[in-house]
Amino acid sequence: MDYTEIEYDVSDRIATITLNRPERMNAFSENMLNEWAEAIRRSQDDDEVRVVIVTGAGRAFCAGADLRATGSEDRVLLSDLNAGQRRNSLRFSVHRVPQALQYLDKPYLAAMNGAAVGAGMDMASMADIRFASDQARFGMSYVNVGLIPGDGGAWLLPRLVGFQKALELMWSGELFNAEEALRIGYVSRVVPHDTLLEETRAYAAKLADGPPIAIQLMKRLAYRGQSQNFMEALESAQAAMTIVQSTEDYKEGPLAFREKRKPVFRGV
Helix, strand or coil, X not given: CCCCCEEEEEECCEEEEEECCHHHCCCECHHHHHHHHHXXXXXXXXXXXXXXXXXXXXXXXXXXXXXXXXXXXXXXXXXXXXXXXXXXXXXXXXXXXXXXXXXXXXXXXXXXXXXXXXXXXXXXXXXXXXXXXXXXXXXXXXXXXCCCCCCXXXXXXXXXXXXXXXXXXXXXXXXXEHHHHHHCCCCCEEECHXXXXXXHHXXXXXXXXXXXXXXXXXXXXXXXXXXXXXXXXXXXXXXXXXXHCCCHHHHHHHHHHHCCCCCCCCCC
């Protein structure tokens, strides 16, 4: 696929998705959403990719939906839809990204280089781990334009920062900076702006060197555990353990330890 509004690059087993509409602060169009979702699926299907990073070009991570979109092909926020069309308008547009992410077992990291507001913050909330530039800004700005989080933000945010804080952020719509994001646990770390991608890639490289099957199953167990009781989680862990103990990587780890060398995990 030829991309026009994102960039997709794979190197050292790390796929990087760069939102590439800097003139619009990476506000997403229908086309960008399609490309973004396709890149996620491509990353999942590529055995050479072990980690995925999403970031933005220019001074923003993502400013949400493009409120200036008026073309008939861009159905993200058009006001001229009838009730039947509105019923599925999100499902077949912006929801394509979280839908694609439901099948991504690989670590998905957000390198947040600038503003992430409204639906852009929801998109960032979908990442497994978020690294933020010290220049990044965040805001659940839906309330300022009379909307609600339409991309799963009302489900995601309470799980990241707690119920009370999530409601405060959604009801106020106020912007907050990277240090506050770190304080409330929304981001994992804040780094100097100029080294954001370098530090995110360094973390990604450590994951890429690890046993991919085990790492992917850890992710699956963690997410499934959000809706399981403890006994169900134990049963899921037993099933996952059976899988990892049948891999060559399971043999490689102890062997490398005995031979006093770095293990080489091949994902088999």
